[in-house]
Amino acid sequence: MLHICSVEDVPQGEGLRITQVSPPIAVFRTDDDAFFAVDDTCTHQDASLADGWLEDCWVECPLHASKFDLRTGQVDEPPAKRPVRTHEVVVTDGEVWVTLSTEAPNLPPGVEVGA
Amino acid sequence: MGARIRTVIIIGASLAGHSSARALRRSGFDGDIVVVGDELKRPYDRPPLSKDFLAGRTTEADLALEGDEEDLRVEWVLGTRAVALDPGTTTVTLSDGRWITGDAVIVATGSSARRLPTSLSGVHTLRTIDDAVALRDDMKPGARLCVIGAGFVGAEIASTARGLGMDVTVVEAADTPLAGPLGALLGNAVAGLHARHGVPLHCGTPVERLLGTERVTGVELADGRQLPADVVVAGIGAVPAVGWLADTGLDVTRGLLCNQVGATAAANVFGVGDCSAWFDPARGHHHRVEHWTDSRDRPRITVDALLNGYDPAAPATLGAPYFWSDQYGVRLQFAGRRVGDETVTFEAGSVDDADLLAVYWRHGKPVAVLGMDQPKQFGRWRRGLSHDLHGAAA
Numbered sequence: 001m002l003h004i005c006s007v008e009d010v011p012q013g014e015g016l017r018i019t020q021v022s023p024p025i026a027v028f029r030t031d032d033d034a035f036f037a038v039d040d041t042c043t044h045q046d047a048s049l050a051d052g053w054l055e056d057c058w059v060e061c062p063l064h065a066s067k068f069d070l071r072t073g074q075v076d077e078p079p080a081k082r083p084v085r086t087h088e089v090v091v092t093d094g095e096v097w098v099t100l101s102t103e104a105p106n107l108p109p110g111v112e113v114g115a
Numbered sequence: 116m117g118a119r120i121r122t123v124i125i126i127g128a129s130l131a132g133h134s135s136a137r138a139l140r141r142s143g144f145d146g147d148i149v150v151v152g153d154e155l156k157r158p159y160d161r162p163p164l165s166k167d168f169l170a171g172r173t174t175e176a177d178l179a180l181e182g183d184e185e186d187l188r189v190e191w192v193l194g195t196r197a198v199a200l201d202p203g204t205t206t207v208t209l210s211d212g213r214w215i216t217g218d219a220v221i222v223a224t225g226s227s228a229r230r231l232p233t234s235l236s237g238v239h240t241l242r243t244i245d246d247a248v249a250l251r252d253d254m255k256p257g258a259r260l261c262v263i264g265a266g267f268v269g270a271e272i273a274s275t276a277r278g279l280g281m282d283v284t285v286v287e288a289a290d291t292p293l294a295g296p297l298g299a300l301l302g303n304a305v306a307g308l309h310a311r312h313g314v315p316l317h318c319g320t321p322v323e324r325l326l327g328t329e330r331v332t333g334v335e336l337a338d339g340r341q342l343p344a345d346v347v348v349a350g351i352g353a354v355p356a357v358g359w360l361a362d363t364g365l366d367v368t369r370g371l372l373c374n375q376v377g378a379t380a381a382a383n384v385f386g387v388g389d390c391s392a393w394f395d396p397a398r399g400h401h402h403r404v405e406h407w408t409d410s411r412d413r414p415r416i417t418v419d420a421l422l423n424g425y426d427p428a429a430p431a432t433l434g435a436p437y438f439w440s441d442q443y444g445v446r447l448q449f450a451g452r453r454v455g456d457e458t459v460t461f462e463a464g465s466v467d468d469a470d471l472l473a474v475y476w477r478h479g480k481p482v483a484v485l486g487m488d489q490p491k492q493f494g495r496w497r498r499g500l501s502h503d504l505h506g507a508a509a
């Protein structure tokens with residue numbers, strides 16, 4: 001598990017881009033204080049999902065408005081077609097810890113790990 | 116209405132047609148869906164055709180709109196045009212002489228690129244994958260490209276070509292590029308990207324004629340100037356593909372005229388996407404939107420009306436239209452409705468930056484927003500836009 005940030009680093013209803021891991025991840029805090037982590041880069045093109053719009057457990061990509069289910073990573077509608085990778089989050093004592101997925105990330109064409 | 120719909124015919128196998136089929140299945144519609152498309156391809160995404168696909172950075176497979184495991188149980192009739200519609204019987208005649216009858220018809224035939232009347236080779240327009248492949252084959256580093264029209268698609272082609280090392284010039288008949296969608300101030304700000312990236316932009320002089328005998332060699336402007344070119348692209352807009360509806364009695368003068376849920380004057384005939392001009396309650400008139408996201412999202416409204424009926428008198432609002440454009444590495448995003456006399460404020464950046472957030476205000480309310488490389492702030496403003504263009508409510 002990696003220590004990622006503190007609870008107060010992520011305002012309610014917002015996402016935070018974390019670049020200390022590669023590829024970067026986004027941590028979201030919903031309006032009812034649930035935390036989720038997914039790969040930050042949209043699976044369609046190079047957009048940061050942390051910049052997106054959070055509603056319930058869904059984040060809408062800030063560029064072309066595909067929505068990803070933060071619980072499963074599934075995408076609802078084009079233009080994205082592939083799910084975004086999800087990571088396990090544990091919140092203890094106001095700190096956010098993440099276990100990175102061991103699956104291969106679904107990065108968009110032209111974006112590579114470590115780039 | 117609902118129970119009687121057993122077969123829905125969708126004409127146009129692209130974004131709006133595919134979204135309609137998906138909305139039908141998501142609404143639990145279990146009947147037959149027939150999708151007729153005159154291109155041979157399954158639905159694909161057009162925006163990359165002037166961007167990453169043209170640059171060779173994405174493949175045709177990347178463009179597919181259908182997910183890998185998606186099965187909408189659609190009968191695809193591809194490579195076939197719809198040539199006539201009988202609204203009374205919701206019967207569509209196909210180019211191969213067949214006809215099909217459904218309980219409802221959704222027209223999703225989009226737009227076709229306006230073309231220059233010429234038989235010279237080396238002159239392109241861009242609407243389909245085939246167009247993009249043909250253009251890309253002509254885009255050689257060092258070759259001279261003249262783009263006619265500084266609209267969004269033209270500007271994107273110029274930007275992509277520049278990135279590929281072409282020598283690019285853009286010509287625009289209007290004095291101010293993009294003044295229609297963005298207004299003069301911000302139209303100029305966006306069009307300023309060309310000059311910053313070494314692409315001359317000539318405004319205010321229309322093209323007189325193309326030069327060359329078999330292959331194009333240049334463009335002559337109305338003031339006599341000649342611009343040499345090895346390749347010419349006309350980015351001069353698109354017209355709604357509604358000619359095939361001419362004998363239906365439906366109003367197709369500015370696109371297929373529809374109400375605020377996409378219903379036409381004929382029962383069980385609907386229009387979605389670029390081909391349609393919906394009544395926009397916020398504007399108080401019909402308006403044809405040619406944007407990707409609206410073509411994706413509005414079919415949901417139409418399908419709900421088709422399956423469940425609708426109350427024509429019920430108050431309705433349509434979401435703020437939204438489009439994006441990628442030019443010279445800058446992400447442009449615009450949402451909302453401009454009438455023309457808005458006041459513009461800058462919430463971030465300024466016209467001198469390729470990084471700004473500009474808000475258009477009417478009667479003290481934000482009605483539109485333009486972002487350049489400001490996706491997060493843009494998304495927040497976009498959601499807060501007012502639909503009240505006329506200062507109705509205080």
Ligand SMILES: Cc1cc2nc3c(=O)[nH]c(=O)nc-3n(C[C@H](O)[C@H](O)[C@H](O)COP(=O)(O)OP(=O)(O)OC[C@H]3O[C@@H](n4cnc5c(N)ncnc54)[C@H](O)[C@@H]3O)c2cc1C
Nearest residue numbers: 127129130131153161162197224225226388389406407438
């Ligand atoms: C190069 C390019 C770049 C773009 N970039 C952007 C962008 O960055 N952002 C944005 O918001 N929008 C962009 N757009 C616009 C966006 O692609 C359109 O809004 C969208 O494709 C509209 O979808 P549609 O399904 O209504 O129509 P279309 O995609 O035009 O599809 C209509 C389909 O119907 C078929 N058809 C037509 N007539 C018939 C007939 N009689 N019978 C059978 N089939 C028929 C056509 O062949 C076509 O396949 C771009 C468009 C182009 C061409």
Ligand code: FES
Nearest residue numbers: 042044045061064
């Ligand atoms: S970049 Fe996310 S939907 Fe396009």
